[in-house]
Amino acid sequence: MADASYFDSISRLDGQLFIGGAFRPGEGSRLPVENPATGETIGHIAAATGAEVDAAVAAARAAFRIWSRELPRTRANALHRLGDLIAADALNMARIMTAEQGKPVNEAKGEILKLAEACHFYAEEATRVHGEIVPNDQPGFQSLVVREPIGVVGAITPWNYPAELVGWKLCASLAAACTIVIKPAEITPYTALAIAEKCADAGIPAGVVNVLTGKGSQVGQALVEHPHVDKIAFTGSSAVGLHIQQSCPQVKRLSLELGGNCPLVVTASADVAAAVKGAARRSFRNCGQICIAINRIYVHRSVYDEFVAQLGAAADALSVRNGLENAAADLGAMASGEPLAKTKEHLADALEKGARLIAGGKAPEGAEYAGGHFFRPTVVADCDHSMKVMTEETFGPLIGVAPFDDLDEAVRLANDTPYGLASYVYARDLVEIQTLSQELDYGNVAINNVDAGIMNAPYGGRKQSGVGYEHGREGLLEYFNFKHVRLHHGVGN
Ligand code: NAD
Numbered sequence: 001m002a003d004a005s006y007f008d009s010i011s012r013l014d015g016q017l018f019i020g021g022a023f024r025p026g027e028g029s030r031l032p033v034e035n036p037a038t039g040e041t042i043g044h045i046a047a048a049t050g051a052e053v054d055a056a057v058a059a060a061r062a063a064f065r066i067w068s069r070e071l072p073r074t075r076a077n078a079l080h081r082l083g084d085l086i087a088a089d090a091l092n093m094a095r096i097m098t099a100e101q102g103k104p105v106n107e108a109k110g111e112i113l114k115l116a117e118a119c120h121f122y123a124e125e126a127t128r129v130h131g132e133i134v135p136n137d138q139p140g141f142q143s144l145v146v147r148e149p150i151g152v153v154g155a156i157t158p159w160n161y162p163a164e165l166v167g168w169k170l171c172a173s174l175a176a177a178c179t180i181v182i183k184p185a186e187i188t189p190y191t192a193l194a195i196a197e198k199c200a201d202a203g204i205p206a207g208v209v210n211v212l213t214g215k216g217s218q219v220g221q222a223l224v225e226h227p228h229v230d231k232i233a234f235t236g237s238s239a240v241g242l243h244i245q246q247s248c249p250q251v252k253r254l255s256l257e258l259g260g261n262c263p264l265v266v267t268a269s270a271d272v273a274a275a276v277k278g279a280a281r282r283s284f285r286n287c288g289q290i291c292i293a294i295n296r297i298y299v300h301r302s303v304y305d306e307f308v309a310q311l312g313a314a315a316d317a318l319s320v321r322n323g324l325e326n327a328a329a330d331l332g333a334m335a336s337g338e339p340l341a342k343t344k345e346h347l348a349d350a351l352e353k354g355a356r357l358i359a360g361g362k363a364p365e366g367a368e369y370a371g372g373h374f375f376r377p378t379v380v381a382d383c384d385h386s387m388k389v390m391t392e393e394t395f396g397p398l399i400g401v402a403p404f405d406d407l408d409e410a411v412r413l414a415n416d417t418p419y420g421l422a423s424y425v426y427a428r429d430l431v432e433i434q435t436l437s438q439e440l441d442y443g444n445v446a447i448n449n450v451d452a453g454i455m456n457a458p459y460g461g462r463k464q465s466g467v468g469y470e471h472g473r474e475g476l477l478e479y480f481n482f483k484h485v486r487l488h489h490g491v492g493n
Contacts, residue, residue: 007042009092010043010100011043013190013193013194014045015045017046018200018209018210019052019055019210019212020063020207021205021206023196027052028048031044031215033045033100034100036102037332037372045186046214047214047218047219050222052212053219056210057152059210060180061179063179063207064149064151064179067174068149068177073127075174075177076123078123078203079120079122079123079171079174080119081202082119082198082202083123086195087112087113090116091109094106094108094109094112097162097190098323098324098332101188102323102333102335102372103286104330105324105327106328111163115167118167123171125175126174129175129176129476131145136486140491141487142487142489143484145482147480147481148481149176150253152181153169153173153181153229153230153232153233154224154231155234156216156224156235156236157182157183157234157236158185158237159335162184162185162191163191166182169233169235169470170199172470172476176476176479178479179210181210182196183211186214186215188335193211196210224247224248227250229252230252231253231478232253232254233468235258238259238465241258244256253478255467257291258421258465259419259465260295260419260422261392261417261418262295262296262421262424262442263417263423264296265411265424265436265440266297266426267407267429267432267436268300268429270300270426275307275426276310276311278424279297279450280315282294282424283297283377284397287339288396288397292453294399297400297401298404298410298414304401308381311358311359312358315358318331320374320375320376321368322368339395342396343378343396345388346387346389347378347380350388355382355387358379358401359378360376360377360379363375364376375397377397378399380400380401381402383402385413391417407436411435411439415441420443420461420462420463422444424447425447427447441462441463442462443462444459453471454471455471456471456472458470
């Protein structure tokens with residue numbers, strides 16, 4: 001049985017909003033939050049009212065005047081303290097996340113520790129923000145290009161990575177001297193509120209960080225429409241991202257990290273065992289509820305049967321358990337009934353159109369699974385692009401596999417999607433590697449590995465997968481305006 005102290009944290013955060021440096025009970029209606037492994041209600045969030053949205057934005061705006069005048073080193077120190085506090089409480093924060101999201105505790109703890117790493121990375125970046133002096137077209141002039149923080153950021157985040165996807169926006173905002181109002185997904189609010197607690201403990205000044213809970217269509221939309229929110233940093237589905245872009249009533253900076261439909265290409269020269277290991281990890285981790293999950297795999301016909309058989313065995317070997325009680329399980333519950341229903345729909349569609357079921361295909365059996373949203377990791381082979389599994393984002397533990405005969409065909413199939421987030425390649429032939437890294441129309445290409453994002457490199461999508469970047473220096477630049485100061489000093493006229 002898992003240590004239950006996380007439950008005290010959830011009770012403490014129940015129905016709370018974090019505005020102007022303090023927790024306060026929300027005045028709006030309550031929405032239940034479910035443990036997806038059991039179906040039990042673990043608490044309720046407050047749906048922030050219009051007045052509470054205004055209060056949070058006003059607090060962030062007031063704090064911006066102070067925070068943006070602090071020395072970079074002061075902001076860096078605050079971020080380092082935040083990272084240390086998060087790392088020190090990683091297990092408890094992980095259990096909070098598992099209770100609301102379903103991923104096994106060890107995996108959740110890994111995510112919390114990566115959030116701590118993001119705090120330290122951006123703390124260091126905060127002290128290295130510099131401008132440029134650019135050449136002029138006349139003597140006696142000097143042009144400075146300086147970077148100034150955008151102002152108040154509205155961060156709207158999904159439920160699949162409840163810590164990191166809040167954290168990247170939070171850390172970049174703080175490093176850039178912006179202030180932030182965070183609206184986490186309604187089904188995973190407690191992780192964000194627990195992060196707010198750490199911000200208070202780290203001594204981050206009141207109003208710099210605010211957290212509002214509630215429905216996206218109300219609270220999220222209110223941030224999008226708010227005249228005093230200067231930038232929206234959104235991660236979520238392409239449909240909601242497009243809606244935000246279309247419904248934003250003022251000119252406002254937007255960064256949109258959206259959906260994916262990520263291919264893996266396994267060529268004739270690939271190390272098949274390594275490709276299978278990578279595919280099993282990136283298809284099924286977090287039950288496939290990852291924007292950069294491998295959705296579909298194209299395998300050269302010469303190694304196709306071998307690959308399919310090995311991937312089926314790898315999927316069958318993965319454990320699916322209640323992630324709170326089995327911290328080391330490979331998969332926990334899916335986060336809600338919605339992605340589970342879509343997974344089943346995509347599976348039924350593929351089988352109906354002639355795909356071959358290789359592994360999984362159903363929920364695990366037994367009393368442990370009765371109340372939750374569980375599904376076995378599932379592999380279907382002999383797929384084609386008439387099937388949803390190959391053309392839509394499933395966001396579940398289902399992977400479609402298809403053979404190809406030459407590299408041009410693999411490139412054409414891999415790029416046959418409106419999305420452009422991440423793609424994966426397993427190959428040992430240098431020409432194949434170079435061709436695929438050039439031709440794949442994606443923001444990220446991972447070759448002979450499946451970890452497409454690292455903290456020090458820009459991470460973002462193209463096409464319907466979004467605009468803007470997180471991570472790296474490019475991610476930080478998203479939080480700045482540039483200002484050109486053209487000075488006539490007259491020297492050398
Ligand atoms: P979602 O788009 O349904 O919701 C995301 C957030 O937007 C939630 O906080 C929600 O409350 C809010 N929201 C909903 N309607 C809104 C509106 N009208 N105005 C403002 N906010 C609104 O996405 P989800 O189901 O929570 O997450 C899954 C999706 O997120 C997948 O498509 C996945 O690919 C994507 N995702 C992308 C990345 C990336 O980096 N590109 C990372 C993780 C997840």
